[in-house]
Amino acid sequence: MYAMGVRTRAMGDYVQEMYAMEISPAEISRITDRVLREVQEGRNRPLETVYPFVFLDCMFFKVRVNGSVETRAIYNILGVDIEG
Template sequence: MKNSTKTIENRQKFLWEVLTEITDRISHIKAWLNRPLEKFFCIEWLDAMHYKVKVNGKNHIALYNIPGI
């Protein structure tokens, strides 16, 4: 299968855009990790109880419980 120069250029452009997006996300994550911390944080727990119930062809239903302080 032959690749035209236009196809190769399009692939390179796509890969460059993907790499740019990844590096932008990494810099945002690093900035978030290095941010100053606040004195108090809200604490939340996420828990779920799973029940085997057949409703509209579904076999499991989860009941979510989210208590917070």
């Protein structure tokens, strides 16, 4: 959500709605700052040629883009290599 430009306050509202848990915008910023480097490393790692199992999921979120609200998809893809 952070990478898509969702405001930290909106992320806090989402967490409250979905998980009944309060989290401050400052805490969300701290968490995203901490994991951002690892996310970039994961995005830039070399991939295997073939994965025996692939799981695909998609979630839709409302995001503000240039002053209007749009629905955007976030795709989660997990490839599992059973060797090694």
